[in-house]
Amino acid sequence: MSTDTSTALTERTAPGTAAPTLVVRDLVVGLRPQRHEPPDALPLVRGVDLTVRPGQSVGLVGESGSGKTLTALAVAGLLPAAVHVQGGTVDVAGREVLGLPEREARAHLSGHLGVVFQNPTPSLNPRLRIRTQLRDALPAGTARRDAADRAAELVRLVGIDDVDKTLAAFPHELSGGLNQRVVIAIALARSPQLLIADEPTTALDVSVQAQVLDLIDDLRARLGLGVLLVSHDIGVIADRTEHVHVMSGGVVVESGPTHDVLADPQHEYTRRLLAAVPSRLTRTPVAVAADESPQLVVRDLRRSFAVRGPGGRVRHAALDGVDLTVARGQALGIVGESGSGKTTLARIVTGLETADHGSVEFEGTDLRAQNRGQRRDWRRHVQYVFQDPYASLDPRLTVAQTLREPLELNHVDLPRGGVDRRVDELLDEVELPRAFRHRRPDELSGGQRQRVGIARALASEPTLVVADEPVSALDLSVQARILALLARLRAERGLTYLFISHDLGVVRFLCDDVVVLRHGRVVERGRTEAVLEDPQHPYTRALVDAVPGRAFA
Structure with missing residues (x-):
């Protein structure tokens, strides 16, 4: 070298x-002039000053x-074609770059x-x-x-x-x-x-x-x-x-x-x-009936996949003997890193994957023993809210079509004209304007899309909702509103939640109990506050210690 x-x-x-590495003064960024745009359109970024030193x-x-992000892209010279710098200066490493x-x-x-x-x-x-x-x-x-x-x-x-x-x-x-x-x-x-x-x-x-x-x-x-x-x-x-x-x-x-x-x-x-920081949100406790029988019981669940290793293809255990019991009305958090088995568990519980070994019982019936009618009822009662609100909605369907689909597929019995009324009720329930029924996903924000995803999950009147990282892609204030919505729906409908997240603050706000997964095994479980305040397993302690801003929160 x-x-x-x-x-x-x-x-x-x-x-x-040394001299500053970056000096930005009075930066203004806006859309390039178009025929249909008024000449005095408000800039997207205006008057930004910042300095970064070595x-x-x-x-x-x-x-x-x-x-x-537009500010950062302007500094890096990576603005999209429709946007340009309209004013100001950007000095990088001692040289003004905007006039070059x-x-x-x-x-x-x-x-x-x-x-x-x-x-x-x-x-x-x-x-x-x-x-x-x-x-x-x-x-x-x-x-x-x-x-x-x-x-x-x-x-x-x-x-x-x-x-x-x-x-x-x-x-x-x-x-x-x-x-x-x-x-x-x-x-x-x-x-x-x-x-x-x-x-x-x-x-x-x-x-x-x-x-x-x-x-x-x-x-x-x-x-x-x-x-x-x-x-x-x-x-x-x-x-x-x-x-x-x-x-x-x-x-x-x-x-x-x-x-x-x-x-x-x-x-x-x-x-x-x-x-809006999750650890600062006010949590409203939701009572769980102590005399209710378990709604979901998972016993000795095992699932492995073939992956390529140094010596060829080997079996990787995504789940290795997981046991869970979830009561009606309970919110159970599942936490762990990528590869811990959380999403595999969720997909098996909702029937999107099949376990290699073990059993899943819903309302006292083993899923493997269900007849066709029981299977149809189970699919109505167990619904999934996916992580990515951008990928989980069909871009070709309007909001109304998206919400009608589960009603029709699950043969929900509604009176004549009841489907449209049910769509409006669902929009009301997730706090979206009824006028949104005609919009498609690309006309909605991330938070609005996730509300549509939640409404779709609620359409068939489920009793158990499996939510897989449902707020990880959202900004803090939007995340806070979605969490408040989920908490309210749980209280009003008596929903049971299996809530998967790597954000311990989110789990602390929404969940009564928590299970910690590592390499497909449960390493710790208990009441959420007890586990997160006084973790007993070294892996749980490492997760808690890695949470950013703990002293600030």
């Missing part, structure tokens, strides 16, 4: 002793539509700035091995041997031990956490001075999230990187930034040292954001 490449990975000037981490926090010719600006930014996006999966090319994608990120003209050495060094730099295996892998052969480390390695390929991380851990489990954030902090300390961290997660901002800018409606409504802003917020919007 050349001397220049090697020294690029050593420590840079200590924080605070070794410093600065946060941009706000909900979807607040302008935080496109080719020159791109060359300067690619050499001094790296970007890490929210979801590592679409950030990587599924057809190329990791080594190829790392080499492609290096400066043009890098010698083949130097490129191979540099790729290996970058993999080691981001804390991946098995370098050769990782370099030879395709993205689908790696976990989400490893793929995000690879994305960070690609962002560091040209030894940038500034790293923009846009929701870099939203799609990751809490312990993997902590590992990735620890990695960014470590790189910031060792390499003197300036970090602009974009997030809607107040806990992440509280733990990982020194200075924060709170955005709403395209403007910065409050900024200052992170601790000061979060400890004593001055703007009403900041106070609303903080109030």
Whole structure:
């Protein structure tokens, strides 16, 4: 490896002793003029000022539509074609980039700035091995041997031990956490001075999230990187930034040292954001009848899958002897990292997968012993709310068609004209305007789509709802409203919840009891407050300790 490449990975000037890595002044971003747009259309982002110094981490926090991602993309020169910078200045590594010719600006930014996006999966090319994608990120003209050495060094730099295996892998052969480390390695390929991380851990489990954030902090300390961290997660901002800018409606409504802003917020919007943190939500207890027989009983559930290993295909145990008992009206939380078996358990309980061994009893009847009529009734009484509100709705169907479908498939007996009335009642129940019945999913926000998903699950009058990460893709305030909706529906309908989440704050708010899964086995169970306040198993303690912003919350 050349001397220049090697020294690029050593420590840079200590924080605070060098010129700022990024200076943004009075940034204005708006839509490009179109014939149908009025000439005085309000900009999407306006008047944003921010500074990032070497070794410093600065946060941009706000909900979807607040302008935080557009601000980050404007700095990186990655705005979509329909949007452009209308005013202001952006100085990266000592050079104003907005007035440069496109080719020159791109060359300067690619050499001094790296970007890490929210979801590592679409950030990587599924057809190329990791080594190829790392080499492609290096400066043009890098010698083949130097490129191979540099790729290996970058993999080691981001804390991946098995370098050769990782370099030879395709993205689908790696976990989400490893793929995000690879994305960070690609962002560091040209030894940038500034790293923009846009929701870099939203799609990751809490312990993997902590590992990735620890990695960014470590790189910031060792390499003197300036970090602009974009997030809607107040806990992440509280733990990982020194200075924060709170955005709403395209403007910065409050900024200052992170601790000061979060400890004593001055703007009403900041106070609303903080109030929506799950650990701060007011929980209304829901009584469970103690004399009711169990509604769901799972005994010795086992399920394995064939996966490719070093010596060929091997069996991986997704579930390894799981026992559960869920009472009528109970809300039971299932927590654990990716690969712990939570989603496999949910899919078996709802009949989307079949267990290799063990039994599932609903209302005292083993699912394997059900006749056709019992099976039909069971499908009506057990419903699923999926994680991704964007992927779980058919884009071709209107909201009304989506809600009619389960009524028709389950042969729900309604009087003439009753289907349309039932659709309106469902919309009322999930607090959506009846006029939304004519809209399609692409005309709805993420929170509105998830409400439609919940309404669809309620259409056939279920008694057990299995919710698999139903709020993980939503902003804090939207998440808070969906959680309040789920709590209200449980109280009004007497619903039983099997609630799957990696967010312990969400589980604490909604669930009476919790089960902790690891590698397909139950390692701890009990009342939610008791387990999360005084975890007995080392794995549970590790999960609790990894929750961001614990001291702040």
